[in-house]
Amino acid sequence: METVTLSIDELTELVKAILVAHNTSEANAAEVASALVAAEIDGQRGHGLSRIASYSAQARSGKVNGQTEPSVDKTALSLLRVDANHGFAFPAFSRAIDELMTTVKETGVAMAAITHSHHCGVMGHHVERLANAGLIGLVFSNSPKAIAPWGGKDAVFGTNPIAFAVPRANQPPLVIDLSLSKVARGKIKVAAEEGKPIPEGWALGPDGQATTDAKAAVSGTMLPMGDAKGATLVLMVEILSAALTASHFGFEASSFFDAEGPSPDIGQLIIAISPGPLSGGQFAERLETLFSAILEQPGTRLPGSGKAAMRKKAEQDGIEISRTVHEGLLKLR
């Protein structure tokens, strides 16, 4: 594969220019570009450059409002309601996180409900910002329908990711980031395109029965990780991210990918916690005791432990992308 290497700044500027050319304000384009490039650096390509074409088309069609600004309403001493105003999610997250950092200093824990929102990319990045400021972060999002209620056959819930980050003494934060489907939908799509079967346990066909036929799975539903137990977590995240933020549920939300129809209007919930007062100042030390007990066992690692090296490499050597992708980006600009 022929490749092109761009510095982080070059790639970010290019992505920003594309968005600005597609009816997006400079400020919003800068937020979105940073987020997509950060995803690409961390190897999360499904949340990276692969999104630009659909983001641009959505900003152009008005499915996403590229010009709006999020608004923040402090509805209780420790609670914020953040309206993404049918715009991109990233500016709403930035505002929410800035405000949470102020609020949590006064109260010790604070929550932000983001509504009228959109795809929020790598969830771990949002909570990592909180952890970089010494806070524990927890975030829940719903997404367009993919998972059926346990025992049913029609998708109601999204894949409903959870991310969690904790600050560490003299180390980058620990970040946990997972969606609640057994596998990413992308894996099933790839198998369907290649005409290959999928393992049992990944998905149900449109009849609600287990299937190994990838094509049936694409028109069916995703199974939750942890099966019946996991299904209760999917429900919990749907409630926290969508009912509690008064947003669209998965079954009501439009696609994150095409440029048709109204905005998805899904929701996100962020919790920021100051660890000192809850732990009597012992959090950092206790955390390292736990991590040592894990890492002294051969074969173990901490979640996200490969990221530091990927980020260092991208800073030093730039980001390598295929020439085809690069040419596609240049045409979009």
Place this chain on the structure above:
Amino acid sequence: METVTLSIDELTELVKAILVAHNTSEANAAEVASALVAAEIDGQRGHGLSRIASYSAQARSGKVNGQTEPSVDKTALSLLRVDANHGFAFPAFSRAIDELMTTVKETGVAMAAITHSHHCGVMGHHVERLANAGLIGLVFSNSPKAIAPWGGKDAVFGTNPIAFAVPRANQPPLVIDLSLSKVARGKIKVAAEEGKPIPEGWALGPDGQATTDAKAAVSGTMLPMGDAKGATLVLMVEILSAALTASHFGFEASSFFDAEGPSPDIGQLIIAISPGPLSGGQFAERLETLFSAILEQPGTRLPGSGKAAMRKKAEQDGIEISRTVHEGLLKLR
């Protein structure tokens, strides 16, 4: 099986009398008795009468301090640190929940870290109390070691339950309650006693390899629900319930069952959220929209939906227990 039927009050009084006879204060015995009987009523026998013998033995040996009272320290505007003081967990939960209900009125969200704690029974019951007061409740607990870090072979984490409850308009709360092991350890113990194999995927042997030998599994570790993904949730719950409360981790905690050694000193974290301000007053209505979308599909149900009938039956007809169990209880009194 010969059985005896006792009213809820009769059974509660009996359990209370046993605890009082085993070095437990009247007030603590009343809290513990209510909790164990409530578990029995809900069909959660592993958290019900089956615990009385070991609770009593622990109160007698001093592993649990049956005479102490929990103490509460408000360490930030929205944060409480509750010290169970090596006593039973139930009095600490009661105090924590009472205080959370007051605090959350002022701030919208509040958290309580419970430390120097013990087995907290049916987790759903604690958050159900919050939901009965119109609040969303979320609780995390760790427990003595059962699950190895992913890729390792020695148990570090507990089975780390999560419970979540939301208030509903004109209906009992929805309660979600799950531990993060694939199955309850009790199932593996039963298979080992009966000399039967267990399904692959439940547990690892002491060598860290998958096993279907129940005896090997008993001396090995439990697998998390959702495998590698679930393992990250197990870690998250261990951090929230034990690192953030500055309590013992699973690998440091003594058994919940025997009367030997120091108290387990595990931790719990409770979050109480006022749904109104986050949802712009739309929470109750959004929730019912979601539940309708689930229940209109044949084969689905809401978690915990069988409980109302069990509770009504116990109130009307009393609780049926085996004569052997009843005689055992009478001897303990």
